Amino acid sequence: MYHLLESFKRNLKGPFHGEGRAVLPGKFLAAARALRSSSFKKLTEEIKQISSNAYDWVMQSEPEHFTTFSFKGEPYGYIIHNVAEPYSKLVDEVRESTIMQKIGALMDMMVKLINTRQKELSTWTMRLTPSKERRIQEAALRAHGLRVFISSNTLFEVHDDSTHVVNIEKWECTCLEWTQRGLPCRHAIAVFNSARMSMYDRRSRHFTIESYRMTYSESINPISGSVAQMVKEEGDSSSMQVLPRALNQQMKEQIKTSDLDKRTVTCSRCKEPVHNRSSCKATLAL
Template identity: 50%
Template sequence: MKHVLEIFENAHHGYSIYYLMDSFIQNLKGPFHGEGRASLPGCFLAAAKAARLGGFRMYTEQIKRVSSSAYDWIMQNEPEYWANTFFKGELYNHITLNIAESYANWIEEARERPIMQKIEVLRCKIMELMESRRMESSNWTTKLTPSKQEMLQEEFAKARGLKVLFSSDTLFEVHDSSINVVDIVKQHCSCAMWKPTGLPCHHAIAVFNCTGRNVYDYCSRYFTADSFRSTYSGSINPTSTIAYSGGDEDHEEDDEQILPPIAQPLGQQQKKFKWNKSQGIIRRSVCCTRCKGVGHNKVSCKASF
């Protein structure tokens, strides 16, 4: 964290909710009250996703009523790095899947191969991925990526019939089942759903409909189809002379197989480390129980009495 901030002064980072949840479950200790231990993970995830401070407090108080130690653990793990309501960076919703596990599944076919073959498999898979996404996005006709366009259309449907009151050119009051305040300069709505998603909420869309503003001017640029195409506009050049086991016999002597090092069993490594004098390990001195001397035992003791 320290070194990232030295390079990226205004960077904001968050903790993985996947691993935080795993650690939370492992650290749960009784006694538990009320609904008990089983309710705590759900309350913790709800607190992390809460858009407003009131929602965060409500779920953490539920945790506190069940287990004060679980509540203390949560508050000690810096909510500003994992709770929506406190996070200062761009939220765009939590990633709740295990990225490392997804990557491991992706390279399953190359897991046991020598390093050079593994690199070659990864290179080919990335080439295929980039090309397929280039081709797919070239046919898009929407301003946003299809998934984000669909989300925006859902908000358009919710915006129909909402009452909009003008406070100023930039500040508006929108009525549905409650009263919400929309500030189009700060791109903020009191429902707290604009910033976390990167897309205007239905209250903001109701304002745009009344004022004739273009809703796409207020969507995150990361969600545009042009940004997606730009991401995959580069290319990975093909290579040759990568060593394959069982490959062309004419190149078998020219290609060097680079194999992973042979790992020693853990027990042998520990034994070597323990008894290797060159490592500077200080061992406990042997004390004779007969003469109380140091460096020998009573079997080899030569003292006379």
């Protein structure tokens, strides 16, 4: 979504009407994150009213591959652009290093990441990870004052600005947030409060402190000796040399020059270089 949004901004062309160009990126992101096709259509129509060119760009970018409502898996509303940023930054820093040095740098990065996560865990006392705990508490505040009507043991009708049906057995609400986010929405929490149930019992297991702890429970142990020496012991690597890209390019130029020298033409008549017998004009002594 980050790169798609940047491409969208670069391709914005006038004329613009109504609210103008400045609001288009926000509307594009809102359309991408819409939970229903009807909401997506409404937002794209708003884009069309501002710029028909922007609308055409969105529709030609295959929305079925990036919109939340068309995703068939479990997105959990988690859209982020820097998931690979630490690795990309590391690659740039060690670009001219050898392969073994790159492997060592990658291991160091992973060790530091795991240690950082383990230290964070030691300070957490809640049941969910901090970001998810904040989200469920915000939903709990918004659940206050909602009216709940019982339809059956599993189905409930909840009224706020509109009416929503909550199925606590299937973990579903007609607002779709529970399914898409993996956490109970405000309507579901209103049901839990009225039924004296815990809002923490029906959420994705991936958001719990215990799951987070298991993810970073294993450490990467240090390797005694150099990685290069270990590779050499497992197989003869004495004849293998892995060079940084810049040095490798320099060697290619040298090899190319050497090959040209080897291919220099020598005349078979006068034995001089750079020409052949048919073009030879030398005067030979009798």
